[in-house]
Amino acid sequence: MARRTKEEAAATRDSILDAAEKLFVEQGVSRTTLQHIASAAGVTRGAIYWHFDDKGALFNAMMERATLPLEAELQVLDEAASGDPLSDLREYMLAVLRRTVEDPVARRVFEIATLKVEFVDEMDAVRCRRRHNLGQWMARAERQVKLAADQGLIGKNVDPARIALALWTMIDGMIRNWMFAPQSFDLLQLGKCVIDPYMEGLRAGRA
Template identity: 80%
Template sequence: MARRTKEEAAATRDSILDAAEKLFVEQGVSRTTLQHIATAAGVTRGAIYWHFDDKGALFNAMMERAILPLEAEMQVLDQVESDDPLVDLRNHMLAVLDRTVNDPGARRVFEIATLKVEFVGEMDAVRQRRKDNMANWMARAERRIGLAIDKGLISRDVNPTQVALGLWTMIDGLIRNWMFDPQDFDLLALGKCVIDPYLEGLRAGRT
């Protein structure tokens, strides 16, 4: 009986988080109340408070259970190392775009975290997570660019930090703009059109 109660509690918690995720996408975080979430989840406000102290705690729990496209593909990048670091980096970036398009759950949470929340007060954890993600990605990209320099694939005059920041801005900007209207352009196709010339330009400048 105790085990069943624990499983039921976990199921209720997940249903609350699912409802919150759906509503946050539809109407934004600030306009979504705990009563809205309770109604959508088919529970009482008391049930929400049983699992979460407030909306901020609920929001953070929703973020913690999600793996964003960039995070998931960073794990894959860490496991891959070919003879061409720039190819690895290109494949990683395109995989991030592909996951954004084809993983609805990851896409919803990314949309909430970038377009549907203000980075203030209890929601500041999102800003910190984004900052951490950027730092982690930059470190990995700089390492690959440094390896490309060591292998003679690109010029030693290239600044790895500047190149990595350009790539980050590129992929982040593509995803953000696509989120506004996914029907406006093919994210993966445009990504290739933007990323490939950038990386090939680095190769062309090697001495």
């Protein structure tokens, strides 16, 4: 009986998070109340408070449950072994774009975190997570750029931090704009058109 009760509680929690995720996409975080979420999930407000202290805690749990595209594909970069650091970096960036297109759950939460939330105190988890993701990206991208410089694939006088930040801006900006109108352009194709010339320009400067 205890096991069944625990499973039922977990199922209720998931249904609340599913409902919140759907409503946050449809009407934004600030315009979604706990009563809206309770009604959509078919539970009472009391059931929500049993699982979450407030909307901020519910929102944070929704974010923690999801794996965003930038995070999901880090393994691609960490396990890369092609011998060409720039090619590995390119493959990671394209994998992120591909994940954004093909994974509806990751895309939905990314949309909420970037377009549907105000960075007020109770939603500060988004700001913290974004800062963490940027830090992870910068560390890995700078490492790849330094390796490329050491191998003579690009010029020795490059600034790895500047290049890493430029690449982050490219990928983050493309995803954000695609989210506004997914049918307006092919995200993966545009990614190749933007990333490849930049990488080729880096290689061209190795002399």
